[in-house]
Amino acid sequence: MSTCTLRRIRPWLGTYVHIDVTAPNAHCAETALQAAFSEIATIHQAMSFHAPGSEVSHLNREAHLHPVVVSAHTLAVLVASRRFAQQSGGIFDPTIAPTLVQHGLLPCPVAADADGRASWEDIEISTDGQVRFLRPLWIDLGGIAKGYAVDCAIDALQHAGAQNACVNAGGDLRHFSRQGERHPLAIRHPADASLSVPLGHIANQAVASSGNFLLGRRGHQTGASPIVHPHHGVAQSRPRSVTVIANTCCEADALTKIVSLLGQDASPLLARLSASAAIIEAPDTLQASPGFWSALGHDSAEGPPRHA
Amino acid sequence: MSKSCDSWSTVSLVSLAGASLSVLCPPTVEAAQYMSVEQAEKAAFPEADRFDARVLRLTPEQLRSLDAVASVRQRGEVRQIDAWAGNKLLGTLYVDDVLGKVEWVTYAVAVGAEGAVRSLEILEYRETHGYEVRTPSWRKQFAGRRLETPFHFGEDIKNISGATLSCSHLTAGVQRLLALHAQLAKSR
Known part of the structure; x- marks a missing residue:
């Protein structure tokens, strides 16, 4: 069966939203893309903190x-x-x-x-x-609305007849495949945005990352982070990133903030939501919660095989 | 600390890089093309039967006046494509590039004859182009481990999760193009 794969990127939600879609034909793929971007635009306009009309x-x-x-x-x-x-x-x-x-x-x-x-x-x-x-x-719904918008876009793509799709809103992403196809996942290194670290594969899952890098500030000299502890109000400033894998992107998005602040103490909540997480700290450490590596398709609880 | 904390595992990113053939991606990144200029023309002006394209080379004075509107690194060459249906001007598509912190974006803004934006599409998106090496000592660890093949964004690794890249420089680019459009409309 011939299929059509399209990729589009548009600026929404304060970032670049990438959508890849595979559908039975070009018309279906185009309709699905328009429906997905339309959902994202609606959510952006409703939940923007910046726009006085939202x-x-x-x-x-x-x-x-x-x-x-x-x-x-x-x-x-x-x-x-x-x-x-x-x-x-x-x-x-x-x-x-x-x-x-x-x-x-x-x-x-x-x-x-x-x-x-x-x-x-x-x-x-x-x-x-x-x-x-x-x-x-x-x-400010910025800590969760992006993930929610990604979920709604995936729903729209599915509803419009897409076979495979991936929506990536600046690192908050969700993958969908009717055939259960796997999709490679990489994350940016917290100290050097030009480097990405391949982690494994996802299938019909959502991933979100939070970090205080890539905001126009340099490695160790980062300023205030958008992650704020509601009780202490102190913004963390270490080059650190958190990646969460969950069933929905809304959950993944919110959980990145919680794991950033609670660290490994977020384990019970992660388990309750069938989610997993990794905390990456410069220069070279990745701490993975139970289930993180298996969520990425690795058999070993220790992650992919590697050299010493 | 709850008991389940014990079962978190720790690995080094260097060892992960050593494990996988795709390794850490080098900073030379090839462009991912999302739409061609022709596709953008047709998508913005489906009713057009003719497109007239020219390249605008912005003068230093023009660039300075646009800097006053919004400051962003722009190439200084803008493609201007008029869409016609018979002898009726439907509008103009501008194709331009802006340089952000870690990505370089080619985009197309369609402006209708009445002056309103019809569409905004990203045509090409390249990450880490011209991006400075942030922590040389850390990167040295990977010397000799990297693959020489360039990283095709969206192909080799389709999903990159990381902190949000702002699209504010693109917003600035669009503001500049609209100001340019207004300047050009006056002189037409």
Whole structure:
């Protein structure tokens, strides 16, 4: 059977979104690509912290004054954020935006000043989908929305009849294959973005990475990291990266923040979500959680065979 | 620390590199072409029956005026392609390159005759082009271990997961092209 494979890349979600798709014919592949990019564009526009017209900006301006109705996408990401916040004991917190603004990692929004005591617990979601903040606060869904958008794009590609697809939004990626084909996975080295380290293969899984490199700063001289501890507010600045493999990209994306802050203490949550992780630290160490190497198709729990 | 922490395993990246033939990828990276200029023309202006292409060489004054709009490394040569249906100008496709921190991007912006952006497509995307070596001592460990074959992004290794690359320089490039379009429209 002849198939058509297309690849496109467009700037969304503050990064480059790559989509590879294989479909039974060119029309199907093109339709699937358009559907996937359309989902990503919708999610970008709803959840941008930067755009004054986004639903997130609307929430940050008004949700502490009165309940605000949001779209199904934003609601789904808010619900997921609250769930991760609860599951991580508040380590994942979508209300840390004031710290990111303070460090110059996000622009200052046009909104009432955030209450320093506010946390994820001040986000109230009613059963009819209305959102209310119990205190003035700034939410930023940047720690999870990209993964969610990748999941929605994969759903759209599948729905449009794609046979194989991979969506990669600047390192948050998910692979789909009806035939269960495997896809090679590599990660960037935390100290040198020009080097990538091959790790193995994934099939119908999602991967996300977080790190404080590649943000225009140099190796050991990195400045503030976008990963902020909600209790200490201290941004880590070591050249370190975390890679998480999970069933959905939304989970993988959120878990990278949790593993970055908790390290190996994130093991119970990883296990509960059938996810695995690796922490890579410069110059040369990779610590893999139980299940990380098997998720990448290696038989040995120690990873691929290697030389001394 | 919970008990399950004990079962995390530690390996060195050097040993992983030694294990695999594809090893650590050298910094020479070949381009991945996503769309040709012809495909971008047709996608942006499907109703066109003719495309007129020319190369604009921007003068130092033009480049300076664009720097005031948004600063980004741009080549100074922009392809300008007018799309026609009969004698009606449908719009213009601009093809340009911008250099980011670790990637070099060729992109196409289609502007309709009314001046609104119709589409933005990435045509070619190359990573690590001209990228400086960040930690020479670390890299020395891999001397002689690297394969000499260039790394084909998206082919040899389709999935590279890493911290997010910002696309802000592309946004700056688009802003410059729109400013250029406005300048050129005045002089037409």
